[in-house]
Amino acid sequence: MQPLLRQASAATRCAKPWRSLAHSPAKANAFSPRLFSSATHPRTLVKTSTSILCECHRHRQIRSYSNTTTDPIAFTENTNEESSSGRQKKKSDPLHILFCGTDKFSCAALEALFSEHIRNPDLIRSIDVVVRPGKRTGRGYKVIQHPPLKTLAEKLELPIHERDTFTGWDPPEKTNLIIAVSFGLFVPPRLLLKSQYGGLNVHPSYLPDLRGPAPLQHALLAGRQTTGVSLQTLDHTHFDAGKILARSTPITIPENETLDILTNRIAPIGATLLIRNLQAGVHVPPLSEEPPSEAVKAYWAKLLEEGTVVKTGASKQTNIFLHAPKITKTDSQLLPSHLNTILQRYRALGPLWFISRDRNGVRKRIIITHVSPQDTDDAYALQKNAEEAKTNRSYSIPFIQNHEDNTAAVAEDEPHIVLNFPGDSSGRCNLGKFRIDSVKVEGQPEKSPEDALRNFLVPLLPGRL
Template sequence: MKIVFAGTPEFAGKALDSLIRGGHQVELVLTQPDRPAGRGMKLQPSAVKKLAISHDIPVEQPVSLRFDGKHAEEAKRVYELVRQIEPDVMVIVAYGLILPKAFLGLPEYGCLNIHASLLPRWRGAAPIQRAIEAGDTETGVSIMQMEEGLDTGPVLVSESIPIDHHINAAELHDKLADLGGRLILAALKKMEEGSAHPVIQNENAAIYAAKIRKEEAGLDFSFPATEIINKIRAFNPFPGCTAKFRDTPLKIWKAVASDHSPAAEKAGQILSADENGIVVACGKGSIRILELQKPGAKRLPVSEFIKGFSFEHGYFE
């Protein structure tokens, strides 16, 4: 198929690579403008842009696709580019810009979105993190026909995978990216064969996955141990969960449930601290912290961390 692709991060890069390897004609790539990153804060191209350039695919990086406002002329120019290509389909993956209604009607087969959840569960910006945080035991990828609503369109193809109780958001992201790359090829094949049967989403089952905010990163040890562990997994790698110990903010990167259950005066109390982990009392049960980080330092396993940090007779706030 003749395709216009829109996407930005690594997750989208996996899908673009799959389309290229699958023999589809990617005529144009839309991606976010280069952003400053790294120690020198130099402008860096997105993962999708790097891949497109390596395959000599034309790239456009509009600031907005809205036909009003200060970037209207740029948006209209990009619209005209897409219109002239006459794509069979547009594939949109974690692009980061809203696609106006005018774009949705350009391709013969419409616009397809690769979404990292089993729609209608976890519509929105952070489906991977919210699924882990909620303690879901499975998730997956949905290939959806786009319409004006937020992730509301009918689903062409979906596939589920289990969520291992130790996996974090970064690890689950990679699994779902691979799955998305495979499923988009399956969806396009169905469309080419005329065997696609889109399934309307059940609005009563819809749940919204709000964007992860740094303000959410603080841990509250009055919550049950299971919920705290899920949050630590969900917020790894971004933004990382935090807890304060004697006025020192620490990032907690990895923790597991603990069977250590002596009586605690209050939630957040350190029950033990050795090379096997820092056991902390919670509202229900306790957790064993295995990896953490001081401000300005690198992430360390607890066996290394405790060599220069004492947790005796203390509490996490």
């Protein structure tokens, strides 16, 4: 055997990715024509074998990165969205995509695009990634935190462009479709007009409801029990004002689901919606807007029942659609009006904080790091709560609304929070109908409320900590 033929033969026998494919006849048959059809010369055989092994390795990279239970390569098999079979499938030129994103939701879409690029290069020929520059964080702002999408793009070995503005910048010359998912930076008309197919966006709400950069957070804050995903075009003038090309089926939001869990669950659905509609060619002109399905109409009808009546001039109208503006650190600050919805806010925003004053008058930030509902699902839980109430120790803690006030003086009308500590050794406390499991005082490690707030609590009833 010639030396080059010997090398090629050894590569196909010994490389782990190819050996693993041998256990799956379907995959082996899919790759084998590419391996041997052009083997007219030993060098061609070696080169083709190497490229196949590289593709297998990249498949392994994307599988190892995914933190969801859905296999990215199988995204197109997911059935959790409305069928676009009513439309005539349109033929698209091979896509050279400029993908813009930042967070976990956009990572799922990029994973799906990359898998489709490997599986069907006639549809997706190349992908370039645009991310926002990393932000300095931590004490002294010495640590640079990069967006999750950059980490994923590096693992997938995709070209990366870090941009905080599109002014004076042009995308790669071959770009013919721009996809922006959870990006936060407006894609200007100049770039959209240069792109043959304009731009697409995957938005986790039933637009026009929850327009804006934080739809999932505001869905939880509003107590929404259902949401969905919309695939829209990128508008030339406003965020989230494009044509709706497709929508997912309704997605139920369980009562106590947090933002992270909801994001992990809804992200693969959005990625599936994107890939299936790219396969159907919905981005190819003339664009056809998707009319709302009966499920979407039912969702909007429910919002109409629960909507807020707004007076405009001499007439009244029901405002059923919410805006979803950017979430800031101040949104996590607890106010007296938030105490009845503290669990709802925790689910949407994570740890919550307020300013208090210890017994020495020192002002500190109190961070509630974990909130849970009290057990009220069965008779045993109700009886247990009633027994705990008999031995509850009640305390108040100052609740300072103006965090700019650094004076040590205590106002007579200064509001307080009442915390009830059950007669057990858990260290947890109850705030109304909610349970505070852990607390962090500014500058100290996370502890149980009993330990963390020892110097802040003022007894309301006889009893000592």
